[in-house]
Amino acid sequence: MITKLNVTSVKVLDQDEALDFYVNKLGLEKGQDVKQGTFRWLTVRVPGDSGTEIFLEEPGPPLHDEATAAQLRELITKGAMSSLVFNSNDVRGLYETLQERGVSDFTQEPIEHFYGTDMGLRDPFGNGIRILQQGKVTQKVTA
Numbered sequence: 001m002i003t004k005l006n007v008t009s010v011k012v013l014d015q016d017e018a019l020d021f022y023v024n025k026l027g028l029e030k031g032q033d034v035k036q037g038t039f040r041w042l043t044v045r046v047p048g049d050s051g052t053e054i055f056l057e058e059p060g061p062p063l064h065d066e067a068t069a070a071q072l073r074e075l076i077t078k079g080a081m082s083s084l085v086f087n088s089n090d091v092r093g094l095y096e097t098l099q100e101r102g103v104s105d106f107t108q109e110p111i112e113h114f115y116g117t118d119m120g121l122r123d124p125f126g127n128g129i130r131i132l133q134q135g136k137v138t139q140k141v142t143a
Contacts, residue, residue, distance in 0.1 A: 007043065009055040010082040011072060012125050015042050018056040021124050025101045027094075028054075039063075046086070054084065079126030091117045091133040 012018035022028045022044045031043035031053040039062055043053035059069035059076070075081050088094050091110045098106075098121070107120035107128065116135035122128055 005052050007053050007055050008084075009057040010084060010123070010127050011076050012056050012058055012123070012127070013073060013076055014125075015040055015056050015058050017124055018042075019044065022054070022056070025098065025103050026123075026129075027097075037062075076125050076127070079122060079128065081127060083128035083130070085130045085132060088131050088133050091119055091131055094131060095119055 010018075019030065019042060023030055027047070028044040029047045031045045032041055033043075034041040038060075040058070042056045044056065045051075045053045057063070059072035060066070061069075064072060072081065095106075095110050103121060105122040105124075107122060108118075110117050110119040112135075114135075116133050118130055118132040120128065120130050
């Protein structure tokens with residue numbers, strides 16, 4: 001039986017640049033940073049949440065051969081590889097903070113929906129990020 005998600009990954013072109021963005025701009029904290037030969041296991045996580053981490057995965061050996069890594073790098077630059085969704089208790093305030101920190105690649109300013117307020121942005125590599133402030137659902141949702 002699966003009990004929880006431990007690690008997910010987002011593909012990036014440069015782990016140091018990704019670490020800077022996710023920690024210094026987005027506000028996550030550095031998790032693990034382990035080097036084994038040319039491989040680097042680098043993770044970030046929501047501050048105070050030691051449960052789930054995000055592996056900042058750079059395509060290449062030992063996970064991918066060079067041909068596959070080249071294809072992945074091309075897809076990353078097109079924003080076609082990964083997306084993340086975070087929760088926030090103040091999306092509008094976070095939007096202002098991110099702007100102050102120099103984040104500019106927003107795909108959607110904070111907007112109200114029946115389920116709450118959310119916004120969209122991209123990391124430096126094109127990966128989509130949604131940030132949601134859940135509200136009280138007043139409409140019946142059907143599938």
